Amino acid sequence: MPYLARPPWRCRFVARFLPSVLAACTRRPLQSMRVVIGLACVVVLALLWRDLIATQASTEAAERERIRVEAMVHVRAAAGSIQATIDSFNFVLRSAREAILTGPKSLDVLGRIVTASMAQDIVIQLFHVSEDGFLSYSSLGRAPMNFLGDRAYFRLLAGATEDKLVISDVVLGRLSNKWSIQFARGVRSADGAFKGVVALAVSPDAWVAKLKSFEVGSSDLFAVLGADGAYLMRTLYGGGHYGKYVPPDRPFLQHPEQREGDYVTSGALDGIQRQFSWVRLPSGLIVVMGIGLEEALAPVKALNQRSLLRALLLSSLLVLASAALVIALGRYEKVVEASQEREAHYRSVFDNMAEGIMIVDDHERISGINPAFTAITGYGLDEVVGRSPALLSPSVPGARNLGAIIGRHPAGSWEDDFDGLRWNGETYTGHATLSVVRGADGRMANRIVLLADVTERRRKDEEIWRQANFDVLTGLPNRALMMDRLERMISHARRHPSMVVVLFVDLDRFKPVNDNFGHDTGDLLLCEVARRLEALFRDEDTVARMGGDEFVVLMPRNADKAAVEATATKIVESLSRPFQIGEQSLEISCSVGIARFPDDGDTAAVLLHKADVAMYRAKEMGRATWST
Numbered sequence: 001m002p003y004l005a006r007p008p009w010r011c012r013f014v015a016r017f018l019p020s021v022l023a024a025c026t027r028r029p030l031q032s033m034r035v036v037i038g039l040a041c042v043v044v045l046a047l048l049w050r051d052l053i054a055t056q057a058s059t060e061a062a063e064r065e066r067i068r069v070e071a072m073v074h075v076r077a078a079a080g081s082i083q084a085t086i087d088s089f090n091f092v093l094r095s096a097r098e099a100i101l102t103g104p105k106s107l108d109v110l111g112r113i114v115t116a117s118m119a120q121d122i123v124i125q126l127f128h129v130s131e132d133g134f135l136s137y138s139s140l141g142r143a144p145m146n147f148l149g150d151r152a153y154f155r156l157l158a159g160a161t162e163d164k165l166v167i168s169d170v171v172l173g174r175l176s177n178k179w180s181i182q183f184a185r186g187v188r189s190a191d192g193a194f195k196g197v198v199a200l201a202v203s204p205d206a207w208v209a210k211l212k213s214f215e216v217g218s219s220d221l222f223a224v225l226g227a228d229g230a231y232l233m234r235t236l237y238g239g240g241h242y243g244k245y246v247p248p249d250r251p252f253l254q255h256p257e258q259r260e261g262d263y264v265t266s267g268a269l270d271g272i273q274r275q276f277s278w279v280r281l282p283s284g285l286i287v288v289m290g291i292g293l294e295e296a297l298a299p300v301k302a303l304n305q306r307s308l309l310r311a312l313l314l315s316s317l318l319v320l321a322s323a324a325l326v327i328a329l330g331r332y333e334k335v336v337e338a339s340q341e342r343e344a345h346y347r348s349v350f351d352n353m354a355e356g357i358m359i360v361d362d363h364e365r366i367s368g369i370n371p372a373f374t375a376i377t378g379y380g381l382d383e384v385v386g387r388s389p390a391l392l393s394p395s396v397p398g399a400r401n402l403g404a405i406i407g408r409h410p411a412g413s414w415e416d417d418f419d420g421l422r423w424n425g426e427t428y429t430g431h432a433t434l435s436v437v438r439g440a441d442g443r444m445a446n447r448i449v450l451l452a453d454v455t456e457r458r459r460k461d462e463e464i465w466r467q468a469n470f471d472v473l474t475g476l477p478n479r480a481l482m483m484d485r486l487e488r489m490i491s492h493a494r495r496h497p498s499m500v501v502v503l504f505v506d507l508d509r510f511k512p513v514n515d516n517f518g519h520d521t522g523d524l525l526l527c528e529v530a531r532r533l534e535a536l537f538r539d540e541d542t543v544a545r546m547g548g549d550e551f552v553v554l555m556p557r558n559a560d561k562a563a564v565e566a567t568a569t570k571i572v573e574s575l576s577r578p579f580q581i582g583e584q585s586l587e588i589s590c591s592v593g594i595a596r597f598p599d600d601g602d603t604a605a606v607l608l609h610k611a612d613v614a615m616y617r618a619k620e621m622g623r624a625t626w627s628t
């Protein structure tokens with residue numbers, strides 16, 4: 001058996017659940033649409049926010065990098081400026097050293113030149129401390145007896161073997177009572193003997209004020225530190241830092257081999273987070289520039305906040321729109337469901353109605369039927385759709401064709417019987433009830449025809465009618481039908497002035513027939529009498545049996561007296577001829593009474609009574625005759 005690799009689990013998962021998902025979507029498309037809208041909304045929101053967060057993060061990162069570069073640019077510029085100033089201090093100190101060795105006068109001249117040429121607010125004084133540690137010269141004026149031999153820079157230079165620039169920490173001047181930094185160099189004679197120290201006292205506050213131009217914002221910080229991390233100058237918080245040190249974890253203290261670098265940290269005093277860049281000068285001083293991140297990032301943060309608000313607004317609108325759409329779809333789904341339920345209900349009524357239903361369009365073509373229609377006519381939907389209702393009736397002359405009836409009633413409702421022809425050729429009596437369905441514009445859209453097979457009902461109606469109107473024994477119209485016809489003849493004769501003749505016929509000596517030959521023979525005789533009477537008259541005449549051995553003949557026409565009497569004679573003669581009933585030859589006769597409209601009466605009852613009276617008159621005359 002060949003080895004078949006199992007499909008990966010994702011394919012199996014999709015193959016297993018996809019058909020059910022598709023079936024659910026097909027079954028309830030609106031609900032599926034709601035789910036899709038909800039999911040689409042979530043996906044769009046997720047993408048929107050992911051992009052927003054990523055964009056904001058990258059914008060902030062780019063801004064931080066820009067700030068870092070800016071801090072580095074600034075600190076390099078400041079370092080250059082400071083180094084240039086230190087170089088000028090060096091030049092002055094070297095010159096001052098030469099002047100000291102030349103003579104006190106030269107030093108004084110130089111001192112005045114220096115203090116006049118250099119910014120006075122930076123350089124406080126040029127002074128010389130002689131080898132015994134006492135101040136021997138100050139550019140500020142006559143120097144009092146002031147011992148400075150205990151200063152660190154003096155002791156360092158007194159013991160130094162090399163010629164170097166020593167920069168002191170910030171110290172408080174004993175005479176000036178001002179904070180200053182001493183830039184000092186040792187003075188040695190040509191033979192190398194120590195001749196004291198020449199120094200420049202520089203005001204850190206004034207110097208730092210000039211360096212403030214390198215700052216950018218109000219929370220930015222600029223500082224110059226000694227090689228050991230002691231504050232020499234700092235732009236923020238006044239002079240409170242003099243004599244203090246930066247924390248020892250700063251990278252320029254940790255890595256003395258590095259010339260420059262940067263780091264981010266929060267200020268120990270103010271807690272403000274800053275981006276720091278630093279440069280180490282050849283003299284060992286460290287120049288530090290810190291840009292306050294909160295202030296520097298404020299424009300980007302404001303921009304980010306605006307885009308955050310925009311995204312929030314957009315998300316809210318999207319959620320609201322989706323929710324509105326989902327709610328609207330939910331309501332629409334309920335309406336559709338209710339409509340489907342109604343349609344199913346009407347469909348069930350349509351399918352289960354006992355009456356056949358046929359829908360006829362405005363071109364008189366069948367467009368729909370129900371099962372009862374098929375049960376009645378034998379035709380299925382495919383056999384009648386698009387065809388004329390005429391196929392439901394026989395196409396023979398005189399037939400009540402359903403198609404023709406519908407055609408005769410182009411509008412309005414009606415009901416009528418029709419002659420039906422089933423699919424198998426069988427005929428039946430149908431009853432159709434037509435209703436018109438109109439569109440919103442009032443024009444006829446369809447006609448709905450209810451069909452019923454009324455063959456049996458019509459047969460029973462006919463039977464009941466016959467029983468009510470005809471004599472069961474002879475089949476002749478009975479008294480009720482005779483009276484009805486007489487009244488119709490009279491009213492017709494009134495409208496079209498003419499006569500109606502009433503002949504009342506009573507058999508003579510009929511009772512003995514019953515008595516002698518039995519009631520059945522009497523019945524047969526009555527039937528024969530009826531046939532003979534019918535044979536004597538025309539179709540428009542009525543021969544009726546009143547009951548017992550009494551018959552009435554109605555003749556709706558003008559007839560003179562002689563003609564009527566001849567007819568009465570004909571009756572008497574006809575019924576006087578022997579009747580052959582089975583083996584028996586029976587002889588009877590009859591008496592006839594004559595009455596005429598309008599001469600003898602103008603109502604049915606009066607005429608009948610007159611004819612009856614005349615008939616008795618004929619009996620009295622000896623029977624087998626007529627009387628008026």
Ligand SMILES: Nc1nc2c(ncn2[C@@H]2O[C@H](COP(=O)(O)OP(=O)(O)OP(=O)(O)O)[C@@H](O)[C@H]2O)c(=O)[nH]1
Nearest residue numbers: 507508509510511512514519520522523547548549
């Ligand atoms: N066989 C039969 N006899 C009937 C029927 N209806 C009535 N009769 C009888 O018909 C007879 C009619 O009575 P009459 O007219 O008085 O008898 P009649 O012998 O003809 O008498 P006259 O008319 O005076 O000559 C009665 O005996 C009834 O019983 C019926 O339906 N069948």
